[in-house]
Amino acid sequence: xxxxxxxxxxxxxxxxxxxxxxxARTALHxxxxxxxxxxxxxxxxxxxxxxxxxxxxxxxxxxxxxxLEEFITSRLKDLDGSGTTFLNFMKAQGTVTMILLAFxxxxxxxxxxxxxxxxxxxxxxxxxxHYGTGKLLAIGLLPSLTTTLPALIxxxxxxxxxxxxxxFGEKYPIIFGILGYGxxxxxAVGLLLFALVSWMPRPVPLVMLWGGLxxxxxxLSRILTLTMREPGVRRRHALxxxxxxxxxxxxxxxxxxxxxxxxxxxxFIGATIVVCSVCVVSVIAIFVRLRQxxxxx
Amino acid sequence: xxxxxxxxxxxHRYGSVLALDDLSLSVEPGAIGLVGQNGAGKSTxxxxxxxxxxxxxxxxxxxxxxxxxxxxxxxxxxGYMPEREGVLPGxxxxxxxxxxxxxxxxxxxxxxxxxxxxxxxxxxxxxxxRRLENYSAGMVQRIKLAATLVHDPDLLLLDEPTSxxxxxxxxxxxxxxxxLSQRPGKSLLFxxxxxxxxxxxxxHTIIMEKGRVAASESLDExxxxxxxxxxxxxxxxxxxxxxxxxxxxxxxxxxxxxGEEIGQARAVVPAEWSTRQFFHLARQAEVTLxxxxxxxxxxxxxxxxxxxxxxxxxxxxxxxxxxxxxxTS
Numbered sequence: 001x002x003x004x005x006x007x008x009x010x011x012x013x014x015x016x017x018x019x020x021x022x023x024a025r026t027a028l029h030x031x032x033x034x035x036x037x038x039x040x041x042x043x044x045x046x047x048x049x050x051x052x053x054x055x056x057x058x059x060x061x062x063x064x065x066x067x068l069e070e071f072i073t074s075r076l077k078d079l080d081g082s083g084t085t086f087l088n089f090m091k092a093q094g095t096v097t098m099i100l101l102a103f104x105x106x107x108x109x110x111x112x113x114x115x116x117x118x119x120x121x122x123x124x125x126x127x128x129x130h131y132g133t134g135k136l137l138a139i140g141l142l143p144s145l146t147t148t149l150p151a152l153i154x155x156x157x158x159x160x161x162x163x164x165x166x167x168f169g170e171k172y173p174i175i176f177g178i179l180g181y182g183x184x185x186x187x188a189v190g191l192l193l194f195a196l197v198s199w200m201p202r203p204v205p206l207v208m209l210w211g212g213l214x215x216x217x218x219x220l221s222r223i224l225t226l227t228m229r230e231p232g233v234r235r236r237h238a239l240x241x242x243x244x245x246x247x248x249x250x251x252x253x254x255x256x257x258x259x260x261x262x263x264x265x266x267x268f269i270g271a272t273i274v275v276c277s278v279c280v281v282s283v284i285a286i287f288v289r290l291r292q293x294x295x296x297x
Numbered sequence: 298x299x300x301x302x303x304x305x306x307x308x309h310r311y312g313s314v315l316a317l318d319d320l321s322l323s324v325e326p327g328a329i330g331l332v333g334q335n336g337a338g339k340s341t342x343x344x345x346x347x348x349x350x351x352x353x354x355x356x357x358x359x360x361x362x363x364x365x366x367x368x369x370x371x372x373x374x375x376g377y378m379p380e381r382e383g384v385l386p387g388x389x390x391x392x393x394x395x396x397x398x399x400x401x402x403x404x405x406x407x408x409x410x411x412x413x414x415x416x417x418x419x420x421x422x423x424x425x426x427r428r429l430e431n432y433s434a435g436m437v438q439r440i441k442l443a444a445t446l447v448h449d450p451d452l453l454l455l456d457e458p459t460s461x462x463x464x465x466x467x468x469x470x471x472x473x474x475x476x477l478s479q480r481p482g483k484s485l486l487f488x489x490x491x492x493x494x495x496x497x498x499x500x501h502t503i504i505m506e507k508g509r510v511a512a513s514e515s516l517d518e519x520x521x522x523x524x525x526x527x528x529x530x531x532x533x534x535x536x537x538x539x540x541x542x543x544x545x546x547x548x549x550x551x552x553x554x555x556g557e558e559i560g561q562a563r564a565v566v567p568a569e570w571s572t573r574q575f576f577h578l579a580r581q582a583e584v585t586l587x588x589x590x591x592x593x594x595x596x597x598x599x600x601x602x603x604x605x606x607x608x609x610x611x612x613x614x615x616x617x618x619x620x621x622x623x624x625t626s
Contacts, residue, residue: 013373013402013448022399030387107387116382120444122349123377124400125369295311295350 019126023134027108028141036103041146044096048150051089052157054079059161081158081167083174083261089154090147090181090257094214094250097146097189102210103203104142105193109135110201118293128290132194139193140186148182173262180260185253188275192249195282198289214250221247241266246274299361301326301452301484302346307355309341309508316341317352318508328478330495330516331488332600333505339488340380342505343454346486347377359452373401376450378441380457390416390425390432390440397444408447415443419473435466442473453477453485459494471497492596504600512599519599526565527572530556530588531579542582549574560584563592 031037058079061069073080078088112118112135121131155174159167193210200206221244229238245251245267252271259268300323309317317338333339344350345357348368357364359371385393391412398408416425419439424432432440438458445453458474459467475498478485487498495502495516502519504511512519531542539559546553552565564575572589579586592598 014404016369016402018402019400022396022405026385026388026392026396029392030385033387111386115384115386116379117385119349119379120383120385120397121400123347123372123379123383124397125373125402125448126400127369 013125016126016130017133019124019130020134020137023121023131024137024141027135027138030107030111031104031138031142034104034107037100040096040100040103044093044100044146045150047089047092047096048154051079051150051154055081055154055157056161062162081162081171083171083177083263085158086151086155086174086178087181087254087257087261087263090151090178090185091250091254093147093150097143097185098210098214098250100146101139101142101189101193102207105139105197105206105210106201106203108138108142109194109197110203110206112201113198113289113293114201118290122294128287128294132286132290136187136190136194140190143185143189144182147185148178151178151182177257177261181253181257184257184260184275188249188253188279191279191282191286195285195289198286198293218248218250221245221251243267243270246270249274249278300324300358301329301486302357302359303361304358305356307342307345307352307357309338309345309350309352309354311341316508317345320355320508320510322503322510322513324501324503324513326482326484327501328475328484328499329486330499330502331486331505332490332492332495332502332596333511334490336507337505338508339505340456343377343456343486343488347375347454348372373448374451375454376445376448376452377454378445378456378458380460383441383444384429384437386430387428389428390421390443393429393440394443394447398447401448403448411447412443415446416440419443434461435463435470438462438466438470442470446477451483453483453487455485455487457489458487459489459491467494474498492600496596502596516596519596525568525570526563526592527575528588528590528592529562529564529575529586531560531584531586533583533585538582538584542579542584545578545582546575549578 058069058072061072078085106114112121118131122128152175155171155178159171192213196206196209200209222239224244224247225238225242226235228244229235229242239245252267252274255265255267255271256275258265265271302322302324304320304322307317307320307322308315320338320342331339331342341350345352346359346364348364348371351365360374362371364371385396388396391409394412394415395405395409398411399405403411413425416422419442421436421439421443424436429437429440438461442455442458445455455474459470462470471494474485474487477483478498485498487495489495499516501513501515503513536559543553543555543562546562546564550567551570554563556562575589576586
């Protein structure tokens with residue numbers, strides 16, 4: 001064996017884009033080693049298990065008390081197996097997903113910026129864009145673990161425990177809805193988190209800012225919506241139609257997400273503008289910061 | 298032979314700070330030492346050679362290829378070991394080196410196999426599954442070297458590789474670097490403050506000063522031909538006799554630099570100079586020469602002289618006290 005010439009065959013050199021996956025895999029690996037991640041992930045799975053159990057219970061009721069099952073699903077749209085069931089489940093995962101991302105952000109990318117790990121990556125046969133893609137892939141996969149993947153499992157469960165052929169035959173577009181909404185969540189939230197981590201790599205300020213965006217702004221949005229509503233406008237309508245609701249980023253994603261399931265929601269254009277603007281600003285912020293760090297390193 | 302790197306009129310600014318100032322250089326492959334004070338521009342030069350930092354003006358070619366246009370391709374042939382940064386806490390040794398290989402385009406299997414080989418070779422076999430944050434300073438330097446070597450690069454750019462090592466670790470690292478530099482087709486550029494390390498490993502030395510190249514030549518050339526300097530010490534040296542002796546030396550063609558104290562000087566003499574002349578002139582000036590030594594030229598001396606740090610003559614050994622004379626008349 002030799003330090004210079006390997007005993008193995010000639011060193012292979014694959015295209016630089018192949019480096020994105022090792023970067024993402026390593027970032028996820030670092031997150032999975034944290035106990036806190038598994039605690040938060042268990043919390044995230046709690047509502048999934050509740051839904052899983054509820055679907056199972058409904059399937060049992062369908063066999064013995066069909067009227068009861070019909071009564072429940074007519075009252076609870078979240079359990080009727082339509083697109084809304086999975087859409088609302090994914091939306092409901094928002095809080096815990098945001099908490100998970102806030103704590104994982106520093107491990108996923110922040111340490112590279114605060115502890116000089118960036119130079120390790122950029123001194124190899126890759127460009128900034130390959131590094132950024134790898135990190136975005138890692139950040140984007142985390143929300144998928146708590147939203148898209150459980151929603152797909154619930155969809156499959158719903159089909160398998162009911163009239164399988166008919167359910168999958170009729171409701172297959174729901175899969176595209178789940179994947180589309182999941183991709184939207186991953187890309188938009190991933191870009192936003194990566195941008196914030198790039199400028200604010202330390203965990204505490206990051207958690208505070210992230211909490212401000214996903215806890216404070218939604219509360220503020222509701223308060224403004226309800227206090228500014230016209231007299232006579234119902235609370236439910238105000239919460240769906242007031243432009244102040246656009247301050248809630250997760251809700252904006254939900255409004256766009258409805259489109260993937262064929263549902264039109266008010267404020268769609270406004271939500272699209274907000275989400276697109278956030279994504280564009282995030283991309284610019286990431287690029288500028290990484291360039292800056294590259295030259296400082 | 299294609300030069301290892303060619304630099305023409307390279308200038309680089311960090312905002313208003315001039316890091317590299319119209320630097321031109323061409324170096325053949327081999328083991329090259331890069332020395333200079335803090336802020337001399339060594340690290341900036343290395344990062345420009347690596348294509349990490351885009352220079353403000355000038356042309357930089359490594360292996361004949363422009364670093365601005367072909368930075369990624371060149372990095373496949375280069376291994377870079379940064380001084381302090383570049384460690385990813387949370388990973389173990391194998392994962393770290395394996396990842397470095399994958400980022401250089403190697404398939405995972407091949408990269409891991411190579412990582413195992415290298416860690417065994419570098420004495421990190423036992424620690425390969427230990428997390429990097431639990432490594433000692435010496436182990437960190439070795440694991441970084443392994444990550445640098447994993448894709449079998451043609452050129453190693455090493456920034457202070459012996460920094461933070463204990464004496465044994467430093468010796469081992471230097472031997473390793475020397476053996477690496479002697480392999481055919483492999484070159485290394487070794488940046489350090491420790492001039493002894495350069496003498497141990499390198500054949501060519503670049504001395505940098507305030508963003509410019511103060512010297513770039515082979516170590517032999519740097520030391521040979523500059524050795525016609527002598528350190529003198531004499532007695533009975535009143536101010537007048539002292540001045541007479543110094544003037545006589547200068548009239549005879551020597552370049553004289555007075556020492557810190559009266560009765561000391563450093564003299565650079567012409568090639569045809571005979572050491573007897575020192576004694577002859579001393580007798581004429583009525584001083585007694587008590588010390589005469591050819592100046593030992595090492596890289597440190599050359600470096601100090603080139604970067605203008607030689608403010609005083611180094612201390613002389615008093616030959617009279619030692620009971621020996623350098624040269625007899």
